[in-house]
Amino acid sequence: MKKIFKIIPLFILTLLSYKVNAQLDTLNYLKQFEANKMQYIGQPFSKLLQDMTQIQPKTVWADYNIENKTKTKRSLFNFCEKEYSFKNVITVNITWDNDIPYTQVEYYEKKNHFYFTDEERSFYGNKIIKDIMVYR
Secondary structure, eight states, X not given: OHHHHHHHHHHHHHHHHHHHHHHHHHHHHHHHHHHTGXXXXXXXXXXXXXXXXXXXXXXXXXXXXXXXXXXXXXXXXXXXXXXXXXXXXXXXXXXXXXXXXXXXXXXXXXXXXXXXXXXXXXXXXTSBEEEEEEXX
């Protein structure tokens, strides 16, 4: 019984270490796109998605536009399940060259519950990128 109590914390630490390393790998991978953002600025979002061969966004969120609530200037693409999207998550923040009407974004948010589906891939795919920022 004493051995089990010694093994359990070791097992938990191993799992946590694995999760942290996986997040760092994802962050480092996505930071490459930010570092090379000049290749994507002025290009459709589909080009960036096509180059993301190792991982794809799982959720998409409209960033609140304080200047004009009817327009979306930025979208936040997260790389985790929706339930984990609120704490310390790896995010690619895309600023769009042209604002997107919020009603269009809201339609997909309500329909697909913020998940990044093929419909969103098609919708955002032709939008032109103005800037890319990756953070956690």
